[in-house]
Amino acid sequence: MKVLVANIEDVMREAAARWTLIAYFFLSTIFIIIFASAINLDIVDGALAGAKLFGREVDMDNNTISIEKLVLGFETGFSVFLYFLCTFLAIFATAHLVPRMQEKGTIDLYLSRPVSRVKLLLSRYVAGLILAGSNVIYLMGTIWLIVVWKTGVANPRFLLGGLIIFLVIAVLLAFAFLIGVFTSSTAVSIMTTYGIFFFGLMLAAHEQIEAAVSKQWQASTIKTMYWIFPKTAELGQAVVAFVGGAELPERVLRALTPAPFLTTAAFGAGCLILASWLFTRKEF
Amino acid sequence: MTPLIEVSGLRKQYRSSFGKSKITALDGIDFTVGEGELFGLLGPNGAGKTTTVKILLGLTHATAGHASVCGLPVRDPESRRSVGYLPEGHKIPNYLTARQALSIFGRMSGMSSRAIAQRIPALLDQVRLGQWADVRVKKFSKGMTQRLGLACALIHSPKVLLLDEPTDGVDPVGRREIRDLLRDEAKTNGTTVLLNSHLLSEIELTCDRVAVLRHGKVAAFGSVEELTRTTATYKMVATPIDESLVSAFRESGAGVERVNGHMVLSVSDLEHLNTLVDQLRARGGVLSELTPVRSTLEDVFVDLVRADMGESVGAHE
Numbered sequence: 001m002k003v004l005v006a007n008i009e010d011v012m013r014e015a016a017a018r019w020t021l022i023a024y025f026f027l028s029t030i031f032i033i034i035f036a037s038a039i040n041l042d043i044v045d046g047a048l049a050g051a052k053l054f055g056r057e058v059d060m061d062n063n064t065i066s067i068e069k070l071v072l073g074f075e076t077g078f079s080v081f082l083y084f085l086c087t088f089l090a091i092f093a094t095a096h097l098v099p100r101m102q103e104k105g106t107i108d109l110y111l112s113r114p115v116s117r118v119k120l121l122l123s124r125y126v127a128g129l130i131l132a133g134s135n136v137i138y139l140m141g142t143i144w145l146i147v148v149w150k151t152g153v154a155n156p157r158f159l160l161g162g163l164i165i166f167l168v169i170a171v172l173l174a175f176a177f178l179i180g181v182f183t184s185s186t187a188v189s190i191m192t193t194y195g196i197f198f199f200g201l202m203l204a205a206h207e208q209i210e211a212a213v214s215k216q217w218q219a220s221t222i223k224t225m226y227w228i229f230p231k232t233a234e235l236g237q238a239v240v241a242f243v244g245g246a247e248l249p250e251r252v253l254r255a256l257t258p259a260p261f262l263t264t265a266a267f268g269a270g271c272l273i274l275a276s277w278l279f280t281r282k283e284f
Numbered sequence: 285m286t287p288l289i290e291v292s293g294l295r296k297q298y299r300s301s302f303g304k305s306k307i308t309a310l311d312g313i314d315f316t317v318g319e320g321e322l323f324g325l326l327g328p329n330g331a332g333k334t335t336t337v338k339i340l341l342g343l344t345h346a347t348a349g350h351a352s353v354c355g356l357p358v359r360d361p362e363s364r365r366s367v368g369y370l371p372e373g374h375k376i377p378n379y380l381t382a383r384q385a386l387s388i389f390g391r392m393s394g395m396s397s398r399a400i401a402q403r404i405p406a407l408l409d410q411v412r413l414g415q416w417a418d419v420r421v422k423k424f425s426k427g428m429t430q431r432l433g434l435a436c437a438l439i440h441s442p443k444v445l446l447l448d449e450p451t452d453g454v455d456p457v458g459r460r461e462i463r464d465l466l467r468d469e470a471k472t473n474g475t476t477v478l479l480n481s482h483l484l485s486e487i488e489l490t491c492d493r494v495a496v497l498r499h500g501k502v503a504a505f506g507s508v509e510e511l512t513r514t515t516a517t518y519k520m521v522a523t524p525i526d527e528s529l530v531s532a533f534r535e536s537g538a539g540v541e542r543v544n545g546h547m548v549l550s551v552s553d554l555e556h557l558n559t560l561v562d563q564l565r566a567r568g569g570v571l572s573e574l575t576p577v578r579s580t581l582e583d584v585f586v587d588l589v590r591a592d593m594g595e596s597v598g599a600h601e
Contacts, residue, residue, distance in 0.1 A: 006391035009384075010377065017379030017420075105375035109436065112341050112369035112446075113392040116361045284343045 003115050004123040011097065011127035021131075024093050028139045031085065035078075036146050071153040076244040078143070079161050083168070083236050086139060087197065090132035090169040091176060095189040097128050098180030098275075107284050118276045125177055125272065132169050136162050161243040164235055167261070171230050171268030172197060178275040181282065197232050204233030230267050231260035288444050288476045289317035289340065294349035296335050296500075309335040311500035312349065317493075319443075320474040322466065324487035324508075326585055327497035333480045334372070336497070337446050340478075341369055353444055365394065368437030372448040372480075374429075378422035382413055382432050385421060386439050393440035403439060410465065411435045426453035434462065438469070445469065448480045459483075463490050488581040496588055503588050511584050518557060521546040521573035522564055532563050548577060 015021040101107060101124060110120060140162040148154045172193050179189045203209075206226040210219040241256045296310040310332045317323040325333045338344040339351055342358050356363035376385050383404055390400040408414045411431040421429060430453055437445060445466070451459040463486065469475040481487050487494055488508055496504040496511075504511055525547060533540045538560055539550030551557045557574075564571060 002391045002394060002396075006388045009391075010380075010388050013384060014377060014379055103375060105371060105373045106377070108341075108343060108369065108371035109374055109376065109389065110392070111343050112364060112367065112371075113389065114361050114363075114365035114367075114394060115392055283345060284338070 007123040008127040075158040079243045094128040095176045096186040099186045174268040174271040178271040200232030230264040234260035287316040292350045322491045324491035324494035325480045331497035332500040366443040368442035370437045383417045389436045390439040445477045484582045517577040
């Protein structure tokens with residue numbers, strides 16, 4: 001526990017000192033301010049009388065859109081944006097944790113302590129998750145509060161959608177750690193992690209790709225890659241489906257199946273196990 | 285004396301980048317360091333000093349042999365519970381203050397927050413950083429950073445200190461303070477100190493025993509006194525010293541070197557020395573000083589390295 005606390009303190013102090021924490025939360029705050037300014041709702045006697053989005057009137061369709069529907073629709077759409085934003089910011093803010101720890105002169109100070117290498121690496125991972133998670137909570141929590149304040153409508157599913165975003169961040173951070181242990185390069189960790197994210201988006205169309213390739217082994221390879229790599233597209237859809245709830249079409253709600261969650265989590269666990277193994281064998 | 289550091293048959297081979305050739309960093313070294321002992325590790329660049337220290341800390345894995353610290357094999361992280369390490373070129377995160385750095389490393393060594401809070405003020409005073417406790421490391425000078433590194437190594441009151449160039453970048457006054465601190469730790473707390481340094485004068489002034497490494501092997505080993513003692517060379521101050529006396533000494537088989545009004549004599553044994561004294565007195569000379577000449581540790585070190593270079597040149601020829 002002491003090792004974990006020490007690593008959390010170290011990571012947070014570094015984030016604060018190197019302006020990472022400030023930039024992280026500053027960017028999130030910018031988006032929150034834009035969001036808060038963009039929406040103007042006229043609520044009369046508890047009913048929605050009119051709405052403006054980015055200064056434009058929203059067609060109320062003769063007042064048949066309820067405020068709850070509007071909030072749900074908005075939060076569902078915005079959750080996609082937050083999915084990308086939170087993930088990108090999190091990886092950028094935490095990918096350096098392993099490469100910087102492995103620098104000559106620094107790693108000696110850490111490894112000379114009575115801590116196993118696996119414990120050191122995993123506690124640093126947890127510290128990174130706390131840093132990333134705190135921003136997810138800040139961003140989604142503040143937006144949720146603004147919506148509640150402006151509309152009086154509280155949709156807890158919006159907040160819980162943050163859990164799916166957090167899962168994706170945890171898996172991608174595990175991959176970044178693996179690359180960091182192997183290469184000791186922050187730049188490579190960031191590039192390859194974003195690469196995996198977008199590769200996962202492409203692989204969502206794996207059936208079409210498999211049908212398009214000419215050879216069976218190519219199709220098998222595509223399929224295997226689909227099942228191995230994180231399902232970043234499916235989990236993005238799952239965020240939308242979860243936030244929107246039963247209001248959404250069936251084809252969207254189909255994203256809420258266990259398979260993408262389990263296989264993505266397994267990929268993350270595999271990355272962490274491999275990173276730990278490599279780190280114990282590495283010579284400094 | 286209970287050995288706190290034991291090294292036996294230690295070997296380390298590195299593979300080149302593509303695994304084709306092997307580089308032998310350590311070729312079977314043995315030594316022990318007892319409790320409360322100040323032990324120096326010397327050697328030219330590439331001799332295996334830092335590799336030895338890294339194996340003791342588990343930073344690098346030995347190819348063969350055995351090493352233990354505080355009775356535990358070095359692969360066990362618990363062996364480092366009572367070890368403090370100051371690496372060469374250490375990088376304490378410069379965004380931390382001295383207090384924060386000690387707190388983090390103390391916690392990683394298993395100390396409680398209360399114990400850390402109690403220890404920090406006295407420790408910072410001990411390394412003359414008491415007034416800099418809440419200043420960020422990036423504002424420290426090289427010497428101050430080195431002293432903070434030493435404090436980080438001492439924060440958990442270790443039984444064993446492994447120091448790699450501890451006085452690197454430190455001014456002469458600071459070097460003396462560190463020497464005194466290490467001696468104090470050894471004497472008062474029984475701390476075992478293994479010192480890795482290129483500053484031979486520092487090793488000579490600080491350490492009780494030294495091992496000189498060369499090409500991954502122990503080339504010389506013993507106390508500083510044993511290594512620097514030369515029983516066969518004496519300084520003789522006498523009057524008069526003339527060519528006939530020198531010739532007579534040389535005819536007896538002694539090596540004679542005239543230096544600044546005195547002579548340095550190389551003799552085979554004490555009996556030979558007494559024969560030379562008799563010869564001097566027989567000629568009516570007056571002996572005013574006769575002292576054994578000690579070589580410095582630098583002399584021993586350079587002789588070992590040069591002997592190796594001579595072997596290498598001979599081999600090439």
